[in-house]
Amino acid sequence: MAHIYPDFYTIQHLNQPATEGEVILLDFLQRNLNMEFEIYYHPFINGDKPNIVILKKGCGAIVISVNEWNLDNYTIDNNLDWWKNPDLIKVQSPFSQISYYKENLVSLHINTFLSK
Numbered sequence: 001m002a003h004i005y006p007d008f009y010t011i012q013h014l015n016q017p018a019t020e021g022e023v024i025l026l027d028f029l030q031r032n033l034n035m036e037f038e039i040y041y042h043p044f045i046n047g048d049k050p051n052i053v054i055l056k057k058g059c060g061a062i063v064i065s066v067n068e069w070n071l072d073n074y075t076i077d078n079n080l081d082w083w084k085n086p087d088l089i090k091v092q093s094p095f096s097q098i099s100y101y102k103e104n105l106v107s108l109h110i111n112t113f114l115s116k
Helices: 008-012 020-032 094-109
Strands: 003-005 037-041 052-056 060-064 074-076 082-084 089-091
Touching: 003 020, 008 020, 020 037, 020 052, 060 094
Parallel strands: 003 037
Antiparallel strands: 037 052, 052 060, 074 082, 082 089
C-alpha cells in the first residue's frame, strides 16, 4: 500500500476538503500502488499546487490534475483554446495546466534532471 501525504483524515478536514473524485482517485492509488510509491495531495511546489503528485524513488514523478468539469459547459476552438459557456470566457485547459506543472518541475525544481 502506497504512502499518502497528508493522511486521509487530514485531507478531509482541510479548509477546502478533497472533492469526491479526488477521494476516489486517492483511495484507488493508495490501495493499488505498493509501498515504494509516495502520493502527495495538493503539494506546494514553489508556488505550484497540482492536485496529486506520485513519486517513486529512482523512477520519476506523475502529476495529476483532477477536473470534475461538465464538458458541455466548454467550447474548444480550432486552436485548441478552451472557452467556458455561455459567456465564452477563455480558461486554461486541463492539458495546458499539466504541461505548465511539468515544465516548472523540470526547469525550476530539478536542476540535473535533463542531464540525467
